Amino acid sequence: MSKRTDSNGYTMIFAIVMVLIVGSLLAFLASSLKPRIKENERIEKQQNILYAMGVNENDESSANFVSTTVAGEEFAKYIKKQIVIEGDKISESDDAYLIDVKKEQANAKAGKVRKLPLFVGEKDGKIFYVAPIRGKGLWDAIWGYVSMDENMVVQGAYFDHKGETPGLGANIKQRYFMDDFIGEHLMSTSGDFKGITVAKGNNDPKNEDKTDYEVDAIAGATITGDGVSAMIKADLALYVPYFKSLKNK
Amino acid sequence: MGLLSKKDAALLTDPLADNNPITIQVLGICSALAITAELKASIVMAVSVMFVLGLGNVVISLMRNIIPSKIRIIVQLIVVATLVIIVDLVLKAFQYELSKTLSVFVGLIITNCIIMGRFEAFALGNKPWRSFLDGIGNAVGYGVILIIVGFFRELLGSGTLLGFKVLGDPIEKTGLYAIGYENNGFMLLSPMALIVVGIIIWIQRSKNKALIEEN
Numbered sequence: 001m002s003k004r005t006d007s008n009g010y011t012m013i014f015a016i017v018m019v020l021i022v023g024s025l026l027a028f029l030a031s032s033l034k035p036r037i038k039e040n041e042r043i044e045k046q047q048n049i050l051y052a053m054g055v056n057e058n059d060e061s062s063a064n065f066v067s068t069t070v071a072g073e074e075f076a077k078y079i080k081k082q083i084v085i086e087g088d089k090i091s092e093s094d095d096a097y098l099i100d101v102k103k104e105q106a107n108a109k110a111g112k113v114r115k116l117p118l119f120v121g122e123k124d125g126k127i128f129y130v131a132p133i134r135g136k137g138l139w140d141a142i143w144g145y146v147s148m149d150e151n152m153v154v155q156g157a158y159f160d161h162k163g164e165t166p167g168l169g170a171n172i173k174q175r176y177f178m179d180d181f182i183g184e185h186l187m188s189t190s191g192d193f194k195g196i197t198v199a200k201g202n203n204d205p206k207n208e209d210k211t212d213y214e215v216d217a218i219a220g221a222t223i224t225g226d227g228v229s230a231m232i233k234a235d236l237a238l239y240v241p242y243f244k245s246l247k248n249k
Numbered sequence: 250m251g252l253l254s255k256k257d258a259a260l261l262t263d264p265l266a267d268n269n270p271i272t273i274q275v276l277g278i279c280s281a282l283a284i285t286a287e288l289k290a291s292i293v294m295a296v297s298v299m300f301v302l303g304l305g306n307v308v309i310s311l312m313r314n315i316i317p318s319k320i321r322i323i324v325q326l327i328v329v330a331t332l333v334i335i336v337d338l339v340l341k342a343f344q345y346e347l348s349k350t351l352s353v354f355v356g357l358i359i360t361n362c363i364i365m366g367r368f369e370a371f372a373l374g375n376k377p378w379r380s381f382l383d384g385i386g387n388a389v390g391y392g393v394i395l396i397i398v399g400f401f402r403e404l405l406g407s408g409t410l411l412g413f414k415v416l417g418d419p420i421e422k423t424g425l426y427a428i429g430y431e432n433n434g435f436m437l438l439s440p441m442a443l444i445v446v447g448i449i450i451w452i453q454r455s456k457n458k459a460l461i462e463e464n
Contacts, residue, residue, distance in 0.1 A: 011317040018324065022331050029338050036342040044345065061412070068345075163353050166293075167286025167403070168437060170353065205420055219406075220286065220437035 043068050045097050046075040051158045052145040053078065053121045053128040063158075063175045081120040085242055087113045101134040101143065101235075116238055121147070128155055131239050135231025138223040139163040142172065146236060148186065152243050153210075154196070157181040159228060169224030180207045180215040186236060188213075193240050195233035198225035253382070260382040264390035266457075270363045271394040272450045273460065277363040281395055281446060282439040284357065288411050291399030295392025297354050299385060300336070302364050305329050306384035309372035316373070325368040330359050363391055398445045406436030 004010060047065035050056065055078050057064040066074050075097075082096035096117040108114035119130040127150065134143040144159035159172040171177055184196050194213040200222070202214045217225040253261070270276045284290045308328050309316075316324050337355050340348035358364070367387050372380040403409055408416040408425075417424015419432055435441055454460045 005315065005317045006319070011319050014315070014317050015320060015323075018327065022327055026331065026334060029335060033338050033342040037338075040341065040345040160349075163356070165286070166284045166290035166353055170290075219432075219434040 040068075042098065043071045046071045048145050048158050048160070049097060049119050049121075049130050050074055050078060052130050052147040052156045053119075053123060054147070054156050055121075055123060058175065061175055063173065063178065078121045078123055079119050080122050083118045083120060085116040085118060085239070090242070099132075101132045102141070105134060114238070116242075118239065118242065129239075129243075131236060133231045133235035135227050135234065137161050137164045137172075137227040138169050138221075139165070142224065142227050142231065144228075144231070146181070146232065148236075148243075150243065150246050152186040152193075152236075152240070154181045154184045154186065161224070164221070164224050168218065168220040171218050171221060172224055172228055177215075177218060183210045184215060185211045185213065186232075187240075187243075191244075193237050195229065195236065197229045200225075257379060257382055260379060261386040261389075264383075264387040265393065266390075266453070267460065269390045269394065269453075270366070270387050271391055271446065272453055274366070276366050277361050277391050278443075278446070280357045280361055281391075281398060282442040284354070285395055285399040285442050285445075286402050286406065286437050288396065288399040288403045291395040292392075293350060294354055294357070295388070295395050297351060297358055298361060298363070298391060299388035301329060301332055301358050302367060302384040302388045303381055304384075305332055305364060306367055306372040306380040307377045308332070309368045310375060310377040310380035313373050313375075321373065322365070322369070325365055326359075329364050329368070333358050363387060394446065394449060397449060398442055401445055402436045402442060405433050406441075408432050 005014075044065075047068070050071070051063070051065055055066060055074055057066055065071070079097075082093055084091050084093050084096050084099070097119060099115055099117045101117075104114045104116070117132060121128040121130060128147040129150070130145050130147040132143065132145050134141065136142065140162035142159065142161040142164065144157060146154055146158075147156045148154055157178050159178055161170060161172060164170040164172065181196060186193065186195060188194050197214050198217045199214040200217045202212070202216060204212060204214065205216050207215060264270055267273065271278065271281055280294060284294050305328055309325060312324070312328075333355055337348065337352065340351060367384055371383045375383070400410070403411075404415070408414060408419055414424075416430065417426045419426050
């Protein structure tokens with residue numbers, strides 16, 4: 001190899017050219033693929049919401065969404081109303097499911113009023129209220145959708161994560177974990193909001209007691225589990241006034 | 250092998266046993282600890298690394314005569330990061346479901362020491378075809394260990410393999426659990442991955458005494 005490649009000038013030029021090539025290649029790819037990626041994310045949100053209210057293609061043990069090609073149709077068919085709760089103001093919007101929960105949480109922190117989307121679905125004559133939640137796991141963001149009846153009893157849950165450890169924290173999106181939430185009560189009989197805690201050694205691994213406000217934790221995923229408990233407590237508590245107002249109607 | 254000369258074939262087979270990146274060179278341990286709690290994750294990681302290492306080795310090898318030696322590590326890092334990000338973006342646009350499974354591994358692939366190690370030790374000084382074989386060989390050697398560790402950790406830790414309950418149901422007490430067998434939750438934690446790797450190293454060296462270092 002010639003000495004040419006060792007000179008400072010060559011090194012500088014090489015670095016600059018490489019950065020330009022790599023940078024423009026990635027920028028080009030990212031911007032040309034963006035519409036497709038956005039569209040995929042939009043469909044996924046619809047699938048998530050439908051999943052939480054029991055519109056899915058689950059087989060015996062694995063969690064499966066309705067297929068991407070029919071997600072839009074099914075969403076229109078099952079979701080009757082999309083509500084946006086903004087302080088005392090309640091409005092309807094067909095794009096409520098596109099509200100970015102992360103942004104709204106940041107708004108709330110900055111002292112602004114947070115927009116709370118709530119999706120009212122109907123399946124087999126039963127009404128479901130689906131709310132999005134978002135929080136922190138061990139490595140990165142975790143989020144999900146919880147569907148409830150008018151008494152805030154959980155009817156279904158879907159969780160997802162950005163970067164939890166495969167085999168451990170990542171298992172929050174497994175059926176055996178998500179299904180544990182079904183039937184759990186969020187409110188005590190006296191009307192206090194209790195949330196649901198992901199608890200270790202809660203003496204109820206079969207999850208038969210639905211009013212203990214606990215589900216069994218995943219071994220090796222303590223912090224992710226705590227994150228799930230925390231986001232359920234923090235985000236679903238915000239909907240309590242709305243559910244109370246439903247009863248007074 | 251008719252297709253490969255003896256020397257080329259050695260590039261593929263050496264890393265499988267006597268020059269294994271994990272058990273002999275002790276590289277790539279970080280990801281071996283992190284993601285082997287499940288067999289499926291181990292397999293996904295093994296395939297991803299094979300792809301990135303095979304391709305990355307070729308790219309670095311093609312560039313080997315123009316890379317300035319002073320910044321070669323940075324150049325290698327950029328090549329692997331670019332490759333991984335391109336794959337991630339394309340999957341997100343066209344294979345969204347698959348990308349959701351893989352996205353967790355993206356960061357782990359970029360920081361995998363085996364990839365940097367092979368770029369530095371092999372691709373910088375060899376022709377593309379040989380570099381490609383070396384990359385595939387090392388990725389397979391890495392993947393084999395990952396899959397062995399994943400197999401034992403999932404089996405003993407959760408009583409499942411690829412999600413199937415092969416030992417019975419721990420909650421309903423069927424199969425092995427009916428006679429008092431319990432899952433070892435410790436197997437799911439990273440320290441046990443290190444111990445399993447240690448046992449593999451032990452077995453390998455007791456079979457091939459030439460591998461034992463003198464000191």
